[in-house]
Amino acid sequence: MLAQTIATALLLAAAASAYPAPSPLDIIKRAPNPGIVISKCSSPGMLALAYDDGPYQYTGQLVDILDKGGAKGTFFWTGTLYGCIYKEQKAIEKAYASGHQLASHSWSHSRMGSMSQANIKTEMTKVEQALVNLVGIKPAYMRPPYLDTGGQFLATMKSMNYKVITNDIDTGDWNNQSPAQSQQGFQRAGASGNGHIPLMHEVYPGTVNTLTPWLINWAKTNNLKLVTVAECLGDTTGMYQPGNFTRQTGPYSC
Template sequence: MALGGCASYDVTAPADARANASTAEVRAKDARLAATGGGRSAPHGTAADEVDCRKAKCVALTFDAGPSEHTNRLLDILKREKVHATFFLLGKNHVDRRPAEVKRIAAEGHELANHTWSHQILTEIEPAAAERELSRVQEAVHRITGTTPTLMRPPQGRTDEKVSDISKKLGLAQVLWSVTAKDYQTNDSALITKRVLEQTERDGVILLHDIYPGTVPAVPGILKELKKRGYTVVTVSQLLSPAKPQPGMVYRP
């Protein structure tokens, strides 16, 4: 599929990823569901429980460019609400300055992902520089937590065949989004909430930032209304399951 300009690369929607899961992946997923009561024990979609997004009305919650001074408050909210999210971490001035928050994100069962080291636009820099932007975060997160991300989000969502090749080399699948509150433009928590709820549909990926003061206060209201509307809030990998994210692939609702 071609997306913008002349760039050509593979794009898959979450529902298609699930439908195209291998027989082995499906069997493994079904076995885990059977062992945990079919996912019925996880109405909010926690990382410790199996959620079946083939049947449940799922939406993935993601946060970019942290951690920041707001992240611990966000983690408190998510813990209280028994929800897990995917955190696309920024290296410079974030991961390197807040290793304790990175450790907590991992320890509390959230999904660690990569948002580059210094937020350079990957399509506009040389391949070696783009690879370093991603590999530095991989190395830093592994050093802090012992785990290595398998997902990445390119800054501004800008990717191409070069970026896909680099991502594949580093074992990273790319994740775009379908819902944006544009919380970088406003600190109005009510407006952020309104924008998210207006755009959210099944199998969506919500993009928020835990670096802006208006975003974290909006999260409780967003989660409350999503629950009321019958959504199960999950991580990106849970949304794609039983399929596993494929390195180099671009996932977009």
């Protein structure tokens, strides 16, 4: 089956271009497909620090910690969970300017596995428009609230060209686990094998001020590169949807 896949890929590449065909392994390892659940990095030697539920009062502080540690993070943001996304404009601009990845966690943080396709799209397009209004981009990555991928959700994400991210380590910060308890999860998982994508939340001061600095040091001690989720997946297509997007005229509100 693998041999047949490689042969087909080479034939298509050769027919499409007069240039030499790319490596069959490069063809197979291209950017992750939309609408498919991804839980960890595609290669070893990386750690993708990924935070849910913002933007919030700690976002700017978290960006400073990441920048100081030479780390790139991924922010899965909502529209209204901890206040209106537009009220955190300065922090959002700061994260984007620092090269961190901005991604979607839906508008209202509701379970989308039981929603209609139309409602799922509304949850996503409202976050898209907010980020277009604030920094001019549409995200290409998302993490579903409650990690709920049932019903029409994955098919809808595929139609909207979204890469769906879950996790392979749960810090448990949402369940009142202390930073010390969260650290044990990383130590148990270890630094070998393909890189980790943890489930973390930027709305808890312990995660921002204690766990994140520890993770930066843990990664450096274990020779792990601290990258965005897109980079840890080898996604050469980029962190954002391609195209020029129209910003709405402010002032903005939720």
